[in-house]
Amino acid sequence: MEITRRTLLKASVAASAAATVGIPISEVAAKTVDEAEKDWLWDKSVCRFCGTGCGIMVATQDGRIVATKGDPDAPVNRGLNCIKGYFNGKIQYGKDRLTKPLLRMTDGKFDKQGKFQAVSWDRAMDEMEKQFKQVYKEQGPHGVAIFGSGQYTIPEGYAAAKLMKAGFRSNNIDPNARHCMASAVVAFIQSFGIDEPSGNYDDIEYTDTVVTWGANMAECHPILWARVSDRKLGDVDNVKLINLTTCSNQTSDIADSEIIFKPGTDLAIWNYIAREIVKRDAVDHDFVNKHCVFATGPYDIGYGMRPTSKYAFEAEKDIQAKELEVVLDADEAIAQRRRAGERVKQKNTKAPVKHWQISFDEFKRGVEPYTLDFVARLSKGDPDESLASHRQKLQALADAYIDDQRKVVSFWTMGMNQHYRGSWVNEQAYMVHLLLGKQAKPGDGAFSLTGQPSACGTAREVGTFAHRLPADMVVANPKHRARSEKLWKLPPKTLNPKVGAHIMNILRGLEDGKIKFAWVQVNNPFQASANANHWIKAARKMDNFIVCSDPYPTVSAKVADLILPTAMIFEKWGLYGNAERRTQGWRQQVNAPGEARTDVWQALEFSKRFKLKEVWGKQKIPGLKSKGFTDGELPDVLQQAKAMGYSPEDSLYDVLFATAQNRKVAWPDEAVAKGHACNTAEWLGEGWFPEKALFNEYREFGLGHEHDLADFDTYMSDDNRGLKWPVVDGKETEWRFNEKYDPYVTKGAGFEFYGKALKATPVGDLDGVTDKKKKPLPGRAKIFFRPYAAPPEQPDNNYDLWFSTGRVIEHWHTGTMTRRVPELHRAVPTAQLFMHPYDAKQRGLKRNDVVVVESRRGVFKALLETQGRNRPAKGYTFAPFFDESVFVNKVCLDVTCPMSKETDFKKAAVKVYKA
Amino acid sequence: MNISAILAVVLPEKLDTMVTTLNQLPGVEVHHIEQDSGRLILTQEAESIDDEIKGLKMIKKLPGIIMADMVQHYFGEDEHSYPPELPDELNDQSEAVCVPAFLNE
């Protein structure tokens, strides 16, 4: 590059950045920007990488992305991006980008043992259709499955969910968000009757106390952390930050207090705070009496493992046995008011979510054992810290929550979600905030952060889960099905009332042969799921057909039978919803390379291959039991379909997607597109605009049902930087459940937790139900008592160290995208195992040794790191999970929260030795 | 080659020394200064993003820096980038070379 051009570019980049963050620049400087950028086309967009949902501006020139910058008008990030944000413009240009469908073949025919060969889209879809139809015929709708995603755009998730649920009548669609947000969702629904946080990011500026629980925000939500740091540094003496973690991390750098706790004892710490609130009579009685009830549920709910040891490796069997029976340890005995050594049959593994209302007195009795003495001893996580110091920190933590002069926000992510009692510990956060009346107010609230860019917007709101329908409805509820059938113009009883397989059960289904066709969309389950050896074997050795839509050759692509090359973020139109309920949209910026196609196109194109008579006839669903249905069976609805004007020969494409109404949503649509292309519309070539039509159709579900979204054009308009739902009369809602801000709250109520789910329960005491009659609790939130339970796997003489996985800032999840950027990859070359120097010494290991990490389930190798940014206490190890060559999930335990079925990636026992 | 613009916030009383220090870092140049708030815009030029990240981390660690984060990134002429059209050899069906080798390992 010539010097002059380079100088000009630098001056221009600097001037443009200055303008972005509001530093005044001279006229001359402004001119350099015009000059350097004269052929660039800037457009607004959204970051692809995390749930923060930063706005980014993307510049294109001659069909290529040339620059990105933080969007100065985005309220989330105000012009900043974290390091990852940078790579939005680069990830699509990796050298191994897939550009043609690839099918395993031998001698021109599909062969599961064959090698991948490039085929045409027609050939690919022909094979996919053939395989799908064969399985569908033999096994019925629950023999097929889709692995969905929290990275789906809203139209993508909607298309996939509608195709599966309304078309194929299967609920076997479940997103990777199951691994990340499911526990948060259960707690929202159980506590509030509606999903997603009441507050928003502005809480950071309104509060004076930020407590992080199992959330390394400095690395994992850096832009929000920048806002927290700003708040802290702007008022150093008054603003308090407390970081609770099992492993010292960067978030502690500016924290006032770092509390290192033993894995799983967060359950006890929350209860200690609750006990203090009660003991110091700091309960906001007015708030609680008007707006809350107390509740609890069974403790003997297992750990989400298989109930049988049939599939377990020999070494796994002792842990697996706990699914059936647990021997209480001394701490659990105190925490659950029982005897140590007592054998407890896990009787409620099938109905872990059931719960009942209790009195405040019973609640008090529940938290009573959680004294400072007990909890401090139980929870101290750093052997080098004195008990007195840990005690003092816990006390200060309780003080900070309870101080009535303080506002307090609790943030958490995977530490609390990926937890064998993830739903409980999420509920405990609401317990503390609700007791104090510090919820749903500016600067006050328990705030669940999300990992993925559209875990909220798509996975949860669209409902791409095995049990969900759009707008918080569920398949098991006949009214919800009826409403969905009406909106989707389906005959009654088309929708399947039986909850489908969650993501771990899809994997297990592949292993058992119950599921024989799976389609992987926008995620990488064969790398990202715990206990991976089982699933890879299932994919490769069992008789099944696995399709993987992917821009890159990931582990999931590698184990698939057919790979569909797929368009990436800026190669399509899309909308995401971030962690503060903000829905944001972007236009297609560039074309996808080669023959890569959008996920929306793939779903629609596949739907063309099915006639109603193939899917809407009688179907067998093993295990289906539901009022109005014959056991094990979905009825033939073709007659009613005829009465509605459908023909059995109609295709699912016409009935579900290219409906008369949707075809009216015309493409080209210059008013919105402003020169941008829409490849999906062009490839379909039928003059309609699928992303827009699908979004506007989806939107109907939420209108008037507490989930109102604006229309597609509003989100796409140049001056819109997203809106926080519910969007009523064009206005977003800043704090939900609070009359001042939320139009859904009844006038005069002050607060109202109006979510409709689970709003009547039996009544009982701590030990069980005493009155089965359901007592309604309209407008109220539930304050749950949940006890401490010990982690099912803990270090012992053989596997003597704790092991946890997580993220580091430079990489996003399994690294499929970020590892494509060569420089970035080099920055963190290969996964490291972080360990305390003392533990290393004990084992005769030194920094940079190659070590073997072994658990009951498998082994992996890594470079040992005893310094650096993650500083585990003695007895703990940590490894990030982005690197394909260091397959940490092989050692992870596939225990889940029994309520949410979310895997606990954070607590396994391992041994480490020199390779 | 990559050029990034970084927003840094420094303690206002250290502004002058910080500007000097920053300008001495390889590839770094301070362009805009806002005296009252201590905000600076600097550019960093580096061969690779690896170097940029290292540079940014170094800047973040300097005493006197309150925060530093990237704002804009230019990589239009990054030699590591990938052509918008696939190179011919990748499209060559007969060799099926568009199948990444490791998939068939």
Ligand code: SF4
């Ligand atoms: S904080 Fe998250 S959304 Fe924001 S730029 Fe970084 S990765 Fe993207």
